[in-house]
Amino acid sequence: MMKRVEGARIYLRELAESDLDRTWEWLHRPDINDKIGVETPFTKQQQKEWFANLQEDGAKVVFAVCLRSDDTHVGNVSLDMIDRRHRNARFSIFIADESMRGLGLGSESIRLLEEYAFSTLGLHKIWCKTDAGSPEVTRFYEKLGFSQEGVLCQHELKGARYVDKILFGKLEPNR
Ligand SMILES: CC(C)(COP(=O)(O)OP(=O)(O)OC[C@H]1O[C@@H](n2cnc3c(N)ncnc32)[C@H](O)[C@@H]1OP(=O)(O)O)[C@@H](O)C(=O)NCCC(=O)NCCS
16 A cells, blocks of 8 residues: 655655656756765666565665645655664655755655654664765754754765765654
């Protein structure tokens, strides 16, 4: 059955094959792939294989973020590295078009993703890594109640430069 989470202005629905071309374009935009750390370029064929694996892989779920008003697909949120033993998962998010950013859609997407992670999957914690020196992203997670758990020094390569990453985490409520 297709996974779905209902919100006030948006809903999350499991990514479908018909979303792949749009997602390919988005992930090849430097302002998006640079932030979420997806390695590009990849071919449409590779994406097809990735999607086929996704259907079998219990450790990953990708949702399309869609407007309730007209079903427009505006971005994606995902959980991966879903660890059933330790009950945690990594998440990622983007709202594709700049004109759709700053409207609260990203915040609502994360709240719905949390509902799915904590209530449906019964996880204890979700986490992500983000670039140090991205104050708007830091502000975004802090406003949503994520805690800065640590800094991973020179953890990733960006071009020829090593960059620090900040770990953000949030625990399931009432624990
Ligand atoms: C980060 C992102 C998901 C936020 O989604 P959004 O819908 O734009 O965010 P919201 O409208 O819910 O904003 C919530 C808060 O985040 C902060 N914020 C978000 N975008 C910001 C920006 N461009 N500049 C400054 N602060 C920003 C603000 O504090 C904002 O609260 P405010 O509106 O009360 O000031 C979106 O900007 C995006 O997709 N960016 C590119 C991909 C990315 O960076 N993903 C995260 C990688 S770790």
